[in-house]
Amino acid sequence: MATKYRFIGKATPRKDALEIVQGKAQFIDDVKRPGMLCGKVLRSPYPHAGILKIDTTKAEALPGVRAVLTYKNVPDWKGGVPRHVKVLDNKVRFVGDGVALVAADTEEQANKALEQIEVVYEELPAVYDVEEAIQPDAPQLYEEFPRNLVPTNVKVFGPKTLSNVVMGDVDKGFKEADFIGEGTYAYENVANPLPLEPPGVIAEWQGPDQLTVWSATQSASWHRFIMVSKMGFPDIRAISTHCGGSFGSKNYSAQPLFYAAALSKVTGKPVKVMYTKEEQFGAFVLRLGSRFRGKVGIKKDGTVTAVSGEWFVDTGAFSDMAQAQVAVGCGEAQLMLRCANWDLQTKLVLTNRSASGVVRGFGGQELESAFHPILSIAMEQANLDPVEFFKKNYVKPGDGYYWREGNWWVCRGKDYSKAVVEGAKAFKWKDKWKGWLVPTAVDGSKRVGVGVGVHGNADVGEDDSEAYVRLNPDGTAVIHACVSESGMGQRSSLCKMAAEVLQIPLERVDMTPPDTLINPFDFGLVGSRGTYAVGSAVIAAAEDARRKILEVASSVLHAPPEELETTDGKVYVKTKPDSPVPWSRITGIMQTCTGFGRFTPDYSVPNFLILFVQVEVDIETGKVVLQHVVAATDAGQVIDPPSLEGQIYGSFGSAGTDTAIFEESVTDRKNGHLLNMNMIDYKWRTFSDLPEFRNVILETGIPSHRFKAVGVGEIATSPGPSAVLMAASNAVGKRLCEYPLTPEKILKALGKIKGA
Amino acid sequence: MSYVKEKATITLTVNGETHELEVGPGPSQVAPWHTLAQTLRETLGLTGTKIGCDHGGCGSCTVLVDGKAILSCITLSVECDGKSVTTIEGLGSPPGRAPDPIQQAFIDHTAFQCGFCTPGIIMASKALLEKTPSPHESEVKDALSGHFCRCISHYHVVRAVMAAAKKGS
16 A cells, blocks of 8 residues: 655654653743843733823832833834734723733843833723624724724735635525525634643844844744734844644744834843733633524535525634634635535624634634534434535545635545545444434433534645755755744654655754744744645755755766665665765765755645544533544555644644533623633643544545645644534434533533523 | 841752752842742753643643652742752753653653643653552543643553553563
8 A cells, every 4th residue: 555665654753852851842931041131011901991091100110120111112013914903002902902011130020010000091892792893883993993894805815815705606506405504603612722831932133123033933934924024124033942832823923022022122132021821811812703694505415505604703802814714714614515606705803802813723613613503404404424424525636616815726635535434434433323413322311422523624735835955975964944843743754754755864864943044934834734835845855955966976976867876875876786885975075965845835635634523411410521532534644653643632632622512711791801811710621531532544645745645733623623512412412502512501401400 | 046047048959969049039049939940940940840831730840849749830949948859850860861761651652742741741650650650541640630731642641651650560
């Protein structure tokens, strides 16, 4: 079946394993710069208020305090899409919004100074519901966005950026339908991706036009190419430390970067802004809120005839990446449902809560989780097995779809039906599935049910990547690529790919640190692009370097390059493998040989993951227990088995599957305060509550990657929430549609307690 | 006077090395409100101990005090006067050089993703195996139940700890 490789597909220790287990890996809070100050943020106690008066004189007089900044004296940088987020404003829009910044010699001094800043607020009415927010008389967050609607026709992905899905004739489609699922459902628990390491940034100016930033990020280059455009000056050198988890959220840290850079600019010293856990919970990145009102038509045989509706996307107090998520969400819906007739419209809405940002699932998880109850209603009416339905309706080679930048792509990936079948077999779906709203097993008050979800993304080939591979005379190679390590093991996997191309031991391949000064451009580890997009650039660079050294070797070995081979840092004529010549004799000891590789976007290869879940619901207590999970996918070729497994296990972490059971950010709508901003009240799954989890990973190679591989990491969280709703509904014999399924919601649905 | 002098310093033995630290609010002193995590990281430069939440809710700051796994972010440094502290830097033989068998097991099983929770989890595992050299899988899970790993390396971690126990027995 799969080709036998020397390194690819084999479990090898992560290149950074020793430093991680010995505590030597440097994360952002482990970095110190000489003379570094501590930056802290004064945050709003009100969800919506004007700042009438702000007096910083007492704070400025305190020992150790080097700078106090307010909206009156911060630099005029602007974030958000379109640009609407000031570094600090004379208005606050959520509890936790920035009011003032302090830089001091120590953290204690900075915190004391925050207490001495006197602010007089004028409280304003706040709005938390997407549909209330768009009413003409609703409180306005920004003057430039009437009815709190953020434009979605912005060009984040070029002039045709997707902000809806319109094709065919939905009226005709619904007429052809035998069954119609309809309603309004929401996935609005705005869970927190919650990487363990809180976000932090160190900023240090080298001159008026040159800023260096250190941060823990998933994609080092974002702090250069995205922030330069927001700050409007020549250059940022962005360096990434080890990143203690991100799940999208730490792709970049616009606010902490603004704060650190502003404080560093006025003090002339390096400044670290390290968020506390509370700040991470309440003022960093949440999932988008998602509500879908619409309908879907299907035929008896499961053919989808039409999808129409309105997707309300709640981005909180500002929008930074929401339009991109709307675009990707619209694309992903088409991958999940092969359908000729669409009219899916979107509204992007501001509300008075901490802003949403990049989170694994990136729009698709949010849309799908709100849309699924409607789809379930249709499938239930048609009495269709959802596994058969998803198998039939997931995009197939030759099918087309509009992707995020608005172009029509024809799928040249693979048919994932086999992964569906193998996953179902491993889960014993056919034995467990008893029909809609029918439990798999009943034992006293405990009811077992099963559910399933699918997800896919055409982002494995998104955006650009560049890499150099440098061959050294001593038989080692160095990859120059701007790739961070935030948990995927991608740096190690890239070394494996280069080692395989060059046929040198893995220990002899190293990689430059993620630093925009010393590396060519890489978009970063977003979506599932690491293997396919970044990998292809590194592979191309390694192939180019190999080709070059064989060309040079040609004159040394007196044979044409195509008759030469290189293994273990030595070149030989294929017919004479016994007389190899080391690279040092090919290039001389004072020369290196460098290859270049570039990947350009290609959205024709979607990935896929199907997630089967079994839950047990206690109808007396309302407790939902996730018992058993099977994830099935087809990765083409596994690069590193434990890394891939880890990515897929991650499906219930990082605001994934567990957002259907207990994860949520709870806001008190009387005062806008988040009520669970700590690791005790924000619920998470512990070691003692692990479900039995099995991965089924097929390897049907795709020709467009040298090792026939596609990435699947990002999508593992997305099919989970809707699968759990389906499973719990089947367990209790009643349709459950609200996330998360807390005991209260279960008991309410069962009529055992009264609604609030 | 001798009372004041006696109370003006604390003695911490960290990874076998004894540190006499002045108590006070100054920059190189240990303030009475400093946590052990803060002292280890900021005063002694041992940044292998991680602070994930700083309120005792995630386990990432776990170190051993007199052999017992404790949360160093909710333990005051002055409480540790005269005690022996082991951090991730103190594991292995020689410490910080050749990895301890439990560290090796984490390497062999890729029992981490981002690695931020790893020092805390390894310290808790170390304490468990010292006390219970051949734990049942459920004992490993219970011992680690206070440790937050958002990447979900739990399955690999349990395998690694069980393998280390098997090797050690």
